[in-house]
Amino acid sequence: MLKVCEIFTSIQGESSFAGIPCTFIRLTGCNLRCTYCDTKYAYNDGKEMSVKQILTEVERYGFNLVEITGGEPLLQAGVYQLISNIIDNNHTVLIETNGSVSIKEVDKRAIIILDIKTPGSAMSEKMDFSNFELLKNNDEVKFVLTDRLDYEWAKEVIVSNNLQKKSHLLMSPAYGILPPERLVEWMLKDKLDARLNLQIHKYIFGVEKRRV
Secondary structure, eight states, rough: OOEEEEEEEEEEEETTTSSSSEEEEEEEEOOOOOOTOOOOGGTTEEEEEOOOHHHHHHHHHSSSSSEEEOOOOOSTTTTHHHHOOOOOOTOEEEEEOOOOOOOSOOOSSSEHHHOOGGGGGTTGGOGGGGGGOOOOTTEEEEEEEEEEHHHHHHHHHHHHHHHHGGEEEEEEEEESSSOOHHHHHHHHTTTOEEEOOOOOHHHHHHOOOOOO
């Protein structure tokens, strides 16, 4: 059994899959408390569901792309079977994980979106950088940035871990905190080989609406 906060469909708001219709499975529980967290309701809210029940919901929605997120989805032991079963049903599966939990046991067919927490989140000390050695070429590493210090910290992590050659890089301005145009200026000046990652669902639906 898994504790599920919500299952819904929307467009994918982030990553290199942004704009594609997607089914989201948001699992309950998180081991971090980021300063800018926008899903605090996922800390505890949810209901118990079996893998079979979740699979039925996914098939009912009928979209190829599926994201398993949280909270922190890898905290629940049953998630690994869920991931494999969804992939076995011919879905593309994204796993958004917060960088503090090992991705070693995740089905290698899944695409990892490793959300590395910067100092502005107050959770950077919780990161497990050994995950970088487990990344595949089609995985993605995301940095949510609140200011210039976060940006410089992220650049150092990228260079020191040779991330440019390991996976896709996403630089995301924290919504309502760091203006996107400022981040663009920094990236252009530094010729940073990374993707600007905007949370486009927030620009479309606003910040208060859930299940988007």
